[in-house]
Amino acid sequence: MYESTLLDHYHHPRNTGKLEPADRQHREPNPLCGDVIEVFLKLDADGKVADVAWEGSGCAVSQASMSALSEKLVGKSKVELDAMGVQDIERSLETSINPARLKCATLGLVAVQKALRQEKP
Amino acid sequence: MLDIFAIRKDFPILARQVNGKPLVYLDNGATSQKPLSVLQAMDDFQRNHNANVHRGIYTLSEEATALYEGAREKIRQFINARSVEEIIFTRNATEAINLVALSWARQKLVAGDEVLTTEMEHHSNIVPWQMLAKERGIMLKFVPAKPDLGTLDLGLFETLLTPKTKLVCVGHMSNLLGTVNPVKTFVEKSHAVGAKVLIDGCQAVPHLPVDVQQLGADFYAFSGHKMLGPTGIGVLWARKEILDATEPVLGGGDMIKEVTKVGATWNDLPWKFEAGTPNVVGAIGLGAAVDYLTKVGMENIWQHEQDMATYVLPKLTAIPGVQLFGMQKPSLDRGAIFSIWIDGMHPHDIASIFDEQGIAIRAGHMCSQPMLEVLGKPAAARASFYLYNTQAEADVFLNAIEDAKKVFGV
Known part of the structure; x- marks a missing residue:
């Protein structure tokens, strides 16, 4: 699981920071381990993701997964993002995620999906 | 000295492989494995x-009753209770503590009374008291821990203890730090102000000799599954005179003497607190676990864990970057529980890398979030040893830390 792509994203996370103001924002904690990811999204006129930033803390799997995901978000619609799952993250990280770590790997994706379900803040 | 290799043969699961490697089971603080005799x-x-x-x-029911009550007698002997009337079967230690909160404490404590627990407690010895405090206007206070020493602050304990204190709750051995708390001192000081004492013995009864009469507390809770028994069975020991003066909380079959449309009278102890068909098979399994532990000898098991700690601690604390929580050196007040933090590696990542090598450890908050808050860390990776763990397994554990550090470049 701890292949070079995952470790590279963990040590050098992409697109971290905040977007202020953001069109959508959501903070998703994992109460099991205390990991947390907060995403900030800007949307274009069609409601597709135009820009993304995120902040978080926690294990390598959750942080690397969000980092890799953040590179795939621009141009995606809510429907497209709702259809994404752990397999997309595994493809981006070029590794397979252990069943015990699925919640870690999808924490960022869940944060993005929940952000898009909200109204403009 | 334990004959560990003979002991290991009694535990079928220890022969299995995980991810192509021999299982190294170091999550005994969460639950223990089961010997063949229990199964x-x-x-x-x-x-x-x-x-x-x-x-x-009929014959079968008499046999079942004899086996169930026989298990209770084995447990009485194991913790040296005065009478089987003081041994109440519960689901686990959590339910045992909740039973005290929902029965004795709910009936005897009033608004303005104080309950003392400690920062070192498992959530099961905190949350029931928070719930009761909220419901009844009771003040819940925490005895602080000294994070650098891994001990409770006995000086502050004494200042927190007042005539308003009605109950003091303390863990016998910390599930996060492995610290053995001076529970006898807690009992003496608490009784001096008229407070009752509840000891969470979940991590102690499996690992060291426990004599409830010698400790002198009022309530003592433990779980069967951490001491070679099955899940779903635990024990509340409480003084007979307290149980006699306490109303039951669960009503139904087996806990009554006589029922009319007007009301009911309660059964004798301990059945007054065991409504409904109990976990008969679980109690019998726990009885067999107690037989096994007694055969090996609790003094021998505790000595083995001291030996493990003596072996592991200097090596573990010498690994650069490893922060060990609690007592850093071997001590009679410390068991073989090792919770660590490594900067740059989340405990879940450590546990996943270990799992790839067949090593089972716990990672997360260990149901000890208040203590982790005191330590200033969100989580920990914990290895907890038991009677069947070997020095060779300790080496596998120590080497795996070095390997994990290499993976993460820390």
Whole structure:
């Protein structure tokens, strides 16, 4: 699981920071381990993701997964993002995620999906 | 000295492989593995003696009752309680503590009374008291821990203890730090102000000799599954005079003497607190576990864990970057529980890398979030040893830390 792509994203996370103001924002904690990811999204006129930033803390799997995901978000619609799952993250990280770590790997994706379900803040 | 290799043969699961490597099971603080004798005792009951207890006027029911009550007597002897009337079967230690909160404490404590617990407690010895405090206007206070020493602050404990204190709750051994707390001192000081004492013995009863009469507390809770028994069975020991003066909380079959449309009278102890068909097979399994532990000898098991700690601690604390929580050196007040933090590696990542090598450890908050807050860390990776763990397994554990550090470049 701890292949070079995952470790590279963990040590050098992409697109971290905040977007202020953001069109959508959501903070998703994992109460099991205390990991947390907060995403900030800007949307274009069609409601597709135009820009993304995120902040978080926690294990390598959750942080690397969000980092890799953040590179795939621009141009995606809510429907497209709702259809994404752990397999997309595994493809981006070029590794397979252990069943015990699925919640870690999808924490960022869940944060993005929940952000898009909200109204403009 | 324990004959560990003979002991290991008694535990079928220890022979299995995980991810292509021999299983190294170091999550005994969460639950222990089960010897064949426990599995066979439960199997034999269900194959050959199964019937409900305390009811039937037929051979099988008499056998089932004798086995169930026989298990209770084994547990009485194991913790040296005065009488089986003081041994109440519960689901686990959590339910035992909740039973005290929902019965004795709910009936005797009033608004303005104080309950003392400690920062070192498992959530199961905190949350029931928070719930009761909220419901009844009781003040819940925490005895602080000294994070650098891994001990409780006895000086502050004494200042927190006042005539308003009605109950003091303390863990016998910390599930996060492995610290053995001076529970006898807690009992003496608490009784001096008229407070009752509840000891969470979940991590102590499996690992060291426990004599409830010698400790002198009022309530003592533990779980069967951490001491070679099955899940779903635990014990509340409480003084008979307290149980006699406490109303039951669960009503139903087996806990009554007589029921009319007007009301009911309660059964004798301990059945007054055991409504409904109990976990008969679980109790029998726990009885067999107690037989096994007694045969090996609790003094021997504790000595083995001291030996493990003596072996592991200097090596573990010498690994650069490893922060060990609690007592850094071997001590009679410390068991073989090792919780660590490594900067740059989340405990879940450590546990995943270990799992790839067949090593089972716990990672997360260990149901000890208040203590982790004191330590200033969100989580920990914990290895907890038991009677069947070997020095070779300790080496596998120590080497795996070095390997994990290489993966993460820390």
